[in-house]
Amino acid sequence: MTELSNWKIGGASVSGFSHIEEDIPCQDAHAYNIGEGGWLIAALADGAGSARLSHIGAKAFVDDIVENSQSLNLTNEFDPEKITAFLIKSVNNTSQRLLEGHEPKEDAEPCIKSDFAATLVVVFANSDGGAFFHVGDGAGAAIAADKSVNAIITKPQNGEYANETYFVTMENWDSYLRVTQFGSGFDTILLMSDGVTPMAMAKGCAEPFYAFVDPVIRYLREATPADADAALIGTLKNEKIRSVTGDDKSLVWAVRPSKYKE
Amino acid sequence: MPAEMIPDVVLTDNTSQRLPCVLVLDGSTSMSKRFDGTSAIEELNKGLKVLEEELKQDDTACQRVQLLVLRLGDDDQVQTIQDWTDAADFSAPIIKAKGRTPLGIASRIALEKIEQQKENYRAHDIPYNRPWLFLITDGGPSDARWKDAALDCCFAEAEGKVIIFSIGTKNANFDKLSRFSARPPIKLAGLKFEELFVWLSRSAASGSQASPTAELQLPDTEWTERA
Numbered sequence: 001m002t003e004l005s006n007w008k009i010g011g012a013s014v015s016g017f018s019h020i021e022e023d024i025p026c027q028d029a030h031a032y033n034i035g036e037g038g039w040l041i042a043a044l045a046d047g048a049g050s051a052r053l054s055h056i057g058a059k060a061f062v063d064d065i066v067e068n069s070q071s072l073n074l075t076n077e078f079d080p081e082k083i084t085a086f087l088i089k090s091v092n093n094t095s096q097r098l099l100e101g102h103e104p105k106e107d108a109e110p111c112i113k114s115d116f117a118a119t120l121v122v123v124f125a126n127s128d129g130g131a132f133f134h135v136g137d138g139a140g141a142a143i144a145a146d147k148s149v150n151a152i153i154t155k156p157q158n159g160e161y162a163n164e165t166y167f168v169t170m171e172n173w174d175s176y177l178r179v180t181q182f183g184s185g186f187d188t189i190l191l192m193s194d195g196v197t198p199m200a201m202a203k204g205c206a207e208p209f210y211a212f213v214d215p216v217i218r219y220l221r222e223a224t225p226a227d228a229d230a231a232l233i234g235t236l237k238n239e240k241i242r243s244v245t246g247d248d249k250s251l252v253w254a255v256r257p258s259k260y261k262e
Numbered sequence: 263m264p265a266e267m268i269p270d271v272v273l274t275d276n277t278s279q280r281l282p283c284v285l286v287l288d289g290s291t292s293m294s295k296r297f298d299g300t301s302a303i304e305e306l307n308k309g310l311k312v313l314e315e316e317l318k319q320d321d322t323a324c325q326r327v328q329l330l331v332l333r334l335g336d337d338d339q340v341q342t343i344q345d346w347t348d349a350a351d352f353s354a355p356i357i358k359a360k361g362r363t364p365l366g367i368a369s370r371i372a373l374e375k376i377e378q379q380k381e382n383y384r385a386h387d388i389p390y391n392r393p394w395l396f397l398i399t400d401g402g403p404s405d406a407r408w409k410d411a412a413l414d415c416c417f418a419e420a421e422g423k424v425i426i427f428s429i430g431t432k433n434a435n436f437d438k439l440s441r442f443s444a445r446p447p448i449k450l451a452g453l454k455f456e457e458l459f460v461w462l463s464r465s466a467a468s469g470s471q472a473s474p475t476a477e478l479q480l481p482d483t484e485w486t487e488r489a
Contacts, residue, residue: 017322018322158389160392160422161390161391161392162277162279162389162390162391163279163281163391163392164391164392197277198275198276198277198279199273199274199275199276201276201277202276203276203277203278203387204387205277209272209274209276211271211272211274212271212272212273212274215268215269215270215271215272216268216271219268219269220268231266231267231268232268234266234267234268235267235268235271235273238267238273240273241273242321242322243275243321243322243324243325244273244274244275244322244325245275245322246321246322
């Protein structure tokens with residue numbers, strides 16, 4: 001089974017044009033790992049623009065999830081409920097750690113939970129399939145590069161307004177946690193923040209926008225991991241994107257050899 | 263050597279997200295009163311020109327913002343000076359100062375037009391931000407039923423339908439203005455309409471996020487004073 005889970009994985013988070021101009025840190029963060037048994041675990045968080053420490057929150061949430069997942073004892077039997085329980089615990093522990101551990105500067109207001117507000121999209125996958133776990137906006141996609149089956153998508157959740165979403169620091173955040181499962185027919189996984197969805201997803205986010213996604217996947221498959229991420233960063237910083245969004249942009253990608261796909 | 267960017271990637275905005283923004287502008291006679299060599303109407307019109315330039319200079323705002331401009335004045339009349347238009351096509355109108363200040367009627371029309379535009383977005387599957395409504399005056403409402411309209415504004419805001427910014431120049435009636443929104447009205451320092459509209463354009467472009475329950479406040483800046 002291990003060769004079937006031969007993931008090649010990478011990702012990039014880059015500051016948005018408006019954040020660079022206003023000297024705001026990149027509020028997106030991502031982390032990933034290949035766990036025991038070939039499990040792909042990746043997490044991406046987008047810190048709220050309106051929250052003063054969201055860049056710290058975003059990084060802490062994804063780092064903790066990926067690090068703590070090593071103790072999960074994942075077996076080949078996929079158990080989304082077990083993973084959901086793990087994620088809720090991990091996020092709540094991180095929130096608590098942030099509140100207790102962050103010393104505000106002398107003249108600053110004491111921290112509150114919403115200072116660390118961030119959206120979250122996580123994937124757990126092996127060769128038999130997996131699931132997205134998602135709060136707020138951004139998106140995830142499980143794709144068959146040969147398009148033999150339709151992509152499975154976890155869409156952004158925004159409520160009525162596109163610029164307002166749900167964060168893992170809200171009191172009842174776990175009621176907004178959505179789980180989207182996918183089967184074994186997929187060789188490509190993408191996670192993205194809302195700075196990337198306008199380009200990587202088609203209108204309404206019902207499917208990937210293949211004029212973006214296909215060349216990206218094709219290149220990433222062929223390149224060395226270091227070259228792949230350097231080119232991805234170059235792409236996400238391209239001047240043409242200025243007219244699409246001023247927001248931070250993150251994309252995590254994982255591909256496994258198509259020939260292993262059923 | 264890695265490529266500077268991945269070849270053949272198409273970089274387009276497939277969502278066409280919109281931020282609807284209504285400007286309700288006071289075109290009453292008092293706006294033309296001259297003081298220190300200028301008048302509120304002159305500064306307002308200069309500010310609108312700056313708004314046009316700022317929006318067009320900012321790629322994101324230019325794509326995202328849609329504007330509707332209403333003028334109030336005359337014999338308690340409200341005119342649509344500029345129907346919904348993309349920022350890219352926005353041409354600053356010149357507001358004339360003549361007549362009374364039917365702020366109640368104007369705010370009601372603004373709320374109706376906002377809901378119509380939301381219907382339009384939904385029909386075309388266009389995502390949109392929570393609309394912004396700016397009420398800008400140098401006085402206070404003159405129409406008979408302005409209190410009912412002000413209450414409607416507060417209800418609309420409480421229901422999350424719109425964000426209302428009420429802004430007055432120095433001698434505006436801030437007691438009356440405060441009844442149009444739960445957030446306090448802002449006193450424009452001097453006649454700094456240009457600074458106000460620069461702020462509007464840049465805030466529209468920032469893509470800042472707020473959870474559905476979060477409050478958006480006008481900042482304390484060089485163009486605001488506490489009313």
